[in-house]
Amino acid sequence: MTTPRTQLDFPWHYDEHGRTALTDDDDHLRDMVEQVLFTSPGERVNRPDFGCGLLQLVFAPNSPELAAAVEFTVRAALQRWLGDLLEVLSLEVAAEDGTLRVDLAYAVRRTATTTTATFTREVPA
Template sequence: MSEEFISMAYPFAINQGQGQLAQERDYDAHVKQLILQVLFTAPGERINRPEFGCGVKRLVFSPGGEVAATLAQTTIFQALDRWLNNVIKVKEVTVQAVEASLEIRIGYMVIARGTNQYLNLTVAG
């Protein structure tokens, strides 16, 4: 992408030095922020779009380690494919239940650039 890119940063914040909304100028970082928004927004949390989100935090408390990991894997893949299909192509989602947390690895292609990226995160209960 050769054009300049500016987006509101996530999580929402005010730049204290400038008194303005915090901005994101890196497109790849912006895409990761979009993924995090989908993952950490619980369905029903947004008034105007109640079906938006994945609610990955609630999946941490699902019983049955391997079953919870498989449920999380499917839920994450479907949510990202539904809400970000014009931004990314999800290649893989792997989830492991480790004690009271989920270790998540998401492989995706940024459509605008054609580059493959990975996002690794641990979600604790």
């Protein structure tokens, strides 16, 4: 049995029938995590404090202190915006060769399933 597609897919696009693409709840949660990670505070008009500013922290000199600050900031943002939907189990953020990579393991509270996901973004030079 397939899971019904009930949520808008991110990024927004058309499906094969020319309608707004939909996705299932698990993929929608992953999409919401991606939005929290890569949205900078101030970027959303009606939610100026949404996001975690991860892309801005990448430009600081690499150090153990920065790594700890990035992990704390990302965990806090995920807890604030998605804490009722997921529990962060593990988190690793790495910036290598102009690419930002976030490896995340989380438990979906609704189903108690564990999910791992990797999110990447090219860091502008």
